[in-house]
Amino acid sequence: MRFRSSPLSTLCALALALAAVLPVFGSAAAQDILRIAAIVNDEVISAQDLDQRLDLAIAATGQPNNPELRRRLRDQVLRNLIDERLQMQEAGRMKIAATPEELDQAIRQLERQNNIPEGKFEEVVTRQGASIQALNQQLRAEIAWSKVIRRRVLPSIVITDEEVDLAIQQLKRDVGGTESLLAEILLLVDNPDQEEEARRNAVNIIEQLRSGAAFPAMARQFSNGSTATAGGDLGWVRAGTLPEEVERVVAKLSPGQISEPIRSTTGFHIVLVRERRQIRLGNPADATVAMKQITFPITPNTSRAEADATLSVARAVFDSVTGCDDLTRVARELQLKGGATDIPRQKVGDMPPRVRPIAADLEIGKLSPPVPSESGLSMYMVCERKETSQEPDRDRMRERLASARIEQGARRLLRDLRRDSVVEFR
Incomplete structure (x- = not known):
């Protein structure tokens, strides 16, 4: 990205264009347009x-709109606007644009994601103090850029059968290990001059996340990664598939935790660990499990003090118990009614909806957090699991490999557009 002073001809042309529209606006609006x-x-x-x-x-992030927050977010928002202009300029050069139907479809999707009644999106955006024109511009840029990627990057992506075979072999070796459900905000750094600005922006974003801003909204607005439009969702990620610097940090995070800025060769990563589970090949619903359950009785007549004390005991059990035999011993020592109850061996898919996701994802010998049940607070443990034998889906594996390759190609293309651009900051 090169920098320069604006040529006189550009400024003159801009002044002439603005002179035609300024009478329409008030003085404050005119000053904003002129700046x-x-x-x-x-x-x-x-x-x-x-x-x-x-x-x-x-x-979009649900934070209070005050001068301090605007100051903190200004640099990153401007950086994203510059990238968006570069993307739209490339789309224009290729005669690519978002159609009205595609824009409408994108808005309908946002309505579904945010539980907004169909046709009410503009009303909600306006009520929150935002401009629907600014949102439409952002959506058009996202749609056009995705078309550019499909035309410029996708034709060069070739995934061989050998690559699929190697990926499947690695997946089989990883069975029994742990994978993490991750979300990411990526701030690209193309040259050393951007280092400090990107690090500062990453720190500001983390402050907003820890103050209550929603991760998907922050990712959509600020991430430079291809997952931005999906709220930064990376899906289930196994060890060995992330940059080494990122992997070292993620391995130390607990579900629900957000990382500090992680510097990789690409830029700064902010990672949220959403969940963790064991890696398995078969459909989790087809697995057969044997489980135990303990219940801490809480009724509508239980006082607040008693309920808090019971919850504290449940948390202590969660932190200390290891294995089904240990759970039986602790239940006996606490004199819990019914002790550690055996749940008959059965398929996960046949279990009650409340228990099904716990049985599907819980590691053997690990106790679940307390969850409400008919009798109070219940905790579950998987004692045995028998998986169904199933070969990994080759087509799905090919798609995963292609997605990663497309992401790399999209980053390279944007980096090249930045490198060849001329940008002046005011």
Whole structure:
């Protein structure tokens, strides 16, 4: 990315264009349009563009819209706007654009994701103080860029049968290990000059996440990764598939924890560990398990103090028990009614809906957190599990390998666009 002073011809052309529209606006709006935040290959990002995108980012994350937060987020929002202009310029060069039908489909999807009644999205966005025009611009850029990737990157992606075979062999070796359900915000760093700015932006984003901002919304607004439109969702990830620097940190995180900024050769990663589970080949619902259950009685007549004391005991049991024999001993010592109850061996898919996800994902000998049941707070442990024998799906594995290759190609393309661009900050 090169920097320069704007040529006189560009500024003159801009002034003439603005002179035609300024009478329509009030003086404050006119000043916002006249002020320039950045120029990207002679295309202007105005202060009004930046302010509207800040409004949208803050509304999406549910944080209070105050001057301090705007100051913290400004650099990253501007950086994303610059990338978006580069992407749209490349789409324009290739005569690619989002159709009205595609834009409408994207809005319907956002309505479903956010439990908004169909057709009410614009009303909700406006009520939250954001600009629907700014949102539409962002969605058009996402749609157009995805088309650019399909045309520029996808044709060069070739996944051989040998690569699929190797990936399946590795998956089989990993069976019995642990995989993590992850989400990520990625801030790319293309040259050393961007290092400190990207690190500072990552710290600011983490502060907002730990103050209550929703991770998917922050990822959508600030991540430079291809998973941004999916709220940063990386899906289930096994050891050995992430950059080494990221993997070392993620291995030490517990479910629900967010990492500090992690520097890799690509940029800064912010990773959320959502869940962990054992790696298995078959359908978890087809596995047969034997389980134990203990219950701490809590009724509507239980006082708040008694309930809090019971919950404290349940947490202590969760932290200390290892294995089904140990669970039986502890239940006897606590004189829990019924002790450690055996749940008959059965298929996970045949279990009650409340127990099914616990039986599917819980590691053998690990106690589940307390969950509400008819009798109070129940905790479960899988004592045995018999998996169904099933070969990994080759087509699905090929898709996973291709997705990773497409992500790498998209990053390279954006890096090249940045390298060849001329950007001036104001």
